[in-house]
Each structure stands twice: as C-alpha cells, then as structure tokens.
Amino acid sequence: MTTPQISTVMWPTTSWPEAGRTWRRAEELGFAAAWVYDHVAWRGTTPWYDAYTTLAAAAAVTSRIRLGTLVTSPNFRHPVPTAHAIKTIDHVSGGRLTVGIGAGGGTRRSDAGILGGPDWSPRERASRFEEWVRLLDLVLRGPETTFTGTYYSAREVLTEPGCVQRPRVPFAIAATGPRGMRLAARYGAMWVTTAGDADDPRATVRDQLARLDEACAAEGRDPAELRRLFLTGFTHEPWLRSAEAFADLAGAYAELGITDIAVHWPRPGTDWDADMKVFEAVAASSG
Template identity: 75%
Template sequence: MWPTEPWPRAGELWRRAEELGFETAWVYDHIAWRGTTPWYDAFSTLSAAAAITSRIRLGTLVTSPNFRHPVPTAHAARTIDHISGGRFTLAIGAGGTSRRSDAGILGGGEWTPRERAGRFAEWVDLMDALLRGPEVTFEGTYYSAREVLTSPGCLQRPRLPFAIAATGPRGLRLAARHGDLWVTTGSRELRHDPREAVRRQLEGLREACDAEGRDVGRLRRLFLTGFTEEPWLASAEAFADLAGRYAELGITDIALHWPRPGTDWDADLKVVEAIASDH
C-alpha cells in the first residue's frame, strides 16, 4: 500500500484491500521514497488503518535504523498492536543508502556496510527486548535504553511478530534467531535470474536456521515482487504461474504492490481483484 494518498482517500484503499480478502497490507516506512512526495508516515498510517479495518493484518515493509530509534519505535509498534487487536507485524531491514529515501537524513558520517550491518543487528536485538519487556536497560555500541517501562506489553505474546529482510549471512542469522517471517526481493546481482537468487538465499537461510537450532519450516518466507522483470500483474494466470514456481523453491508468501498509475508499479486493478478472488 502506497502512503501517498491523503486521508480519507487512503482509508478507502485500506478498506478495499481488506474487502478483497488479502491476508496482510504492508506499507513502506520512509521519509520519502526515491524522492516521491507526499509520503505519509508509516506508523501514523497504520494506526488509522487499524482503526478502520477488522481482519486484515497490517505491517511495515520495512522499518530500518536509518531514521528510527528502537525505543520510540517499539512504543509506536505496541500501540498499533493494541489498536489493531493484535494484527500488527513489524518488518525490519538494514535500510538503504539513498538520500532520496531516508539514508543520512539525521546527519553524521556515512555508515560503512559493516556499521550498517552492526546497527541492524543491535537494533533488532534491542527491539526484541523492548517488545518483550517489562523493563529494559541496554547499552550497545550504537543504541542505548535506560529503565524503559513497556507495560502492558504487546497484545500478541510473547511479542508481536518480526519479519526480517535479509540476504547476507549476518542478516540471515538474525532472521533465524528473531524472525517469524523472512523477506527478500531477490538480488540485484541476479536480476536476470531472480528465482536462482532466491534459491541461493533460501539455502543460506536454511544454513542459518541450522546454526541457530531452528527448523526453517517454522519460519514463513515472503517474496516482495516488483523489483524484477517478471510479469506478476500481467494477468491472474501469470501470477498463479509465478507464485507456483516460487512456492516450489520454498516461498510461502507473496507481496504485490497496489497499482500506482504513472510509475513502474502501474497495473490493472482488475487483475489484482482477480488474483485476490482466486487465492
């Protein structure tokens, strides 16, 4: 779901997604995305969406350390979890490097890939503690928290679910340790063969789960479409074919973009409706 429409028009779209029968409605969490404005706040949008829906799950896809500190983010996430009646999933990623979205907007020096990975790992560890509660004190390399009270905690127990977006070894270990859902968009290096990229990533995920002593079958696996040349929204038949191919690899969930006219994510809404009715 694109956070580009003003309310109440945006609310009509969230209600429509629920009426169509989709399992989850996600929203990107950025200040802007690739320079797109207006771009409304993800957590405020999800609070409003939670109040006007009753069944569909809601989530960020993804929240990152680029501009959010774990303490206020956990506070907002718990609140949405309660407003929604336990329908909120927090998807988390390391964050991109584009200043046109949110990288570097808080100032300071550029993060190296190593620092970005370190911040991601520490952010997830602290977020996990904050959402389990009941009181958290944490001193890390990048983040700290002092005597944070988290009562009454999440409605979902022991905490709301995490969806971890990761492809590298360190991130996959985080997904294996903390994730309820793993997220990928494929690979820039293998854009010509996205299924091979996902196959390799799933192999890495299985290895990470083995290292953490976890059954990979207990971790759902989501492919976020729209970043490859595959015709996911060309027709309901094209979607079914691609979804079947990814299911054979081990993907359990597919995320589509709501059609956005005039962009690379434009599509016929009737195709989206047909996909929803078929699945």
C-alpha cells in the first residue's frame, strides 16, 4: 500500500483575476494536481466558466502543479478542436496537463442535449464515448489523422509539433461500465470513480477495482500501470470533517488500491463547504 496523492477540484465560478489567485493557492498548498469540471453549466449553477480557457490561464500563472479536466464531456465537444486545445495547454503548462474524459451526463441542466437533436440512449452514449476517445488518441499522437466514424470524423488533421508529453497528454478515464473500463485499460493512464450514491462506497469501489483488473487483463494491460483516482464528495463519507477523518478514509481506500484522491475546494453554502483549516491540513498531507 502506498500513500495516495491528493489533488483538488476547482470551481469555475469566479472570474479572473480572483480565480487565478485560487489556482496559485492550490499550488502553494502542495496539491499534486488541480482539476476543473467541463460543463457549460452544472446543476444550473451560474456563472460557470469554460474549462479549457480556465486551464490555459491557470497554466500561465502556475509552474509545478498538474492541471486537468475532471472530466471533458463529449456532450458538446468534438475530438478535433478539443485535441487542438489540449495540445496548446500542454505547451503553455510545460507538460503538466492530464485530460480526464467521461461519457457525459444526461442532465440538460449541465450540458446534455444543448446542441440540439434527439437525446442519446445509454448505448449510443457509450458508443460515442468509445469513438470519441479513439479519435482523440489518434489526433494527439499525430502527425496526421484521417478518420471516418459513426459519430465523429476527421480529414487530414495535422498535429505537429504535437504534445510536450509523449506520445501524448495522459488520459484519465472516468467509467464504471464494462465498455468504459475497457477504454480505461486501453487508453488511460488513470481511471476515475466517485462511487456515486452507493450505500457502501468502499464495497462499491472494491467491486469496481476488481472489474477494472479484469478489463486490464482482457486488454493485455498490467493493472499496476493504471493509477486509480477516487473523487470524493458524492458519498456520505466525512472526508473533510477533520484531518483525522480524511487520513482514516484515505488509508482505507489506499488499502483497496486507490492511488489518488481528489477533494473539492470548499464552496460555502453548498454540500461542498468545509473548514479551510481542515482543507489546508489535507493539502499538506499530499504525497
């Protein structure tokens, strides 16, 4: 068992330069990474600023902390322009970007269906997710990509000079279904879970990790190569009640095989509020 790396999830709800001060503070506190949600809105929250523009700005005002989306949504992004933004931010950050990717939610209050057209069925959403990740991988690896898929296509897309990180920026794949876990095993440097609203989150994560190992075996991937991030804040567990509570929970999840833990930046007046002193103590425990 190793001590998990601790990262934080930033809220894209404040404008620059105030937001910039928060990103710099995340680096000063010692977090291994700072993530940002990728939505047009989230549960009706406004203002809600763009994830990729925010990451470019954050990359310019920080120098050590890793940055990333948690997670990029295919609901309103095409892989080709997304790859262009990823490559640019990777250069701005000096190679500190990780791209979290998920299938996208089905809630219109966040971003599902905002481009019009019929709602996607679960099967179509999973198929789009698979094709989206495949094309993004191809474009970022470059140097030239032509691809004709069921949902996404690209014609003679040039990627040079490519990403700072080779062969491309690492992917963090958020998935709990069998197809998504196979994607994580095939393309991911990291796998992401929240355990949802499970009554027994640890049992849920234990089961998910076992199925992730099976997916890795099916893909011929060494499971030890894949980092496993638990995104807190969506279960009943008191992650930020105290530094001691965090340490106990982090240790329990590390025993399951979790290598990374993300906590939300305290957001007053919401379910993600927390004592800043506790939050700072948690940051100080980051490996």
